[in-house]
Amino acid sequence: MRKNSIKNSRINGEVMKVVAEAIRFSKDPRISPMTSVMDVEVAPDLKTCKIWVSVLGNDEDRQQTMEGLQSASGYIRSTLARTINLRNTPQLRFIMDDSIEYAIDMTKKIDEVKARDDEARAARGEEEEQDYDEN
Incomplete structure (x- = not known):
């Protein structure tokens, strides 16, 4: 076989x-x-x-x-x-x-990076809105 x-x-x-x-x-x-x-x-x-x-x-x-x-x-x-x-x-x-634990750990890391990226975008978005209002 x-x-x-x-x-x-x-x-x-x-x-x-x-x-x-x-x-x-x-x-x-x-x-x-x-x-x-x-x-x-x-x-x-x-x-x-x-x-x-x-x-x-x-x-x-x-x-x-x-x-x-x-x-x-x-x-x-x-x-x-x-x-x-x-x-x-x-x-x-x-x-x-340990593949499940590895996947859970990677998902947490991706969520953390995504949250930081969203915060950075939100901060940049506020600055861009202020620049737009001044013009």
Whole structure:
């Protein structure tokens, strides 16, 4: 099976659904309720699976969630084996994805620059109106 085949894409999607549900119903208190599965990549031989997760919160929440996910990987893997009939149940590897926080940070910076630009325009606009009134 090729890496970008339709079959592999469907398997990735199904694994993503099952893993997200298993994380949501996990009883480990270390796993933050604000944990999202961003992407899943199952190897073509179905032996390994990379799971990118995002946690909304501070660094301590992220660290505890990663520890909880590593601890709950057996439960998540067994849920995956029961739900999806694959030749092999892949070993799970969780990777922290900080793209959401990066996007939020960039949006804040863009809003700050835009606000400063609007203030500068407003100040210039008032000066231009005064010059226009004098003529």
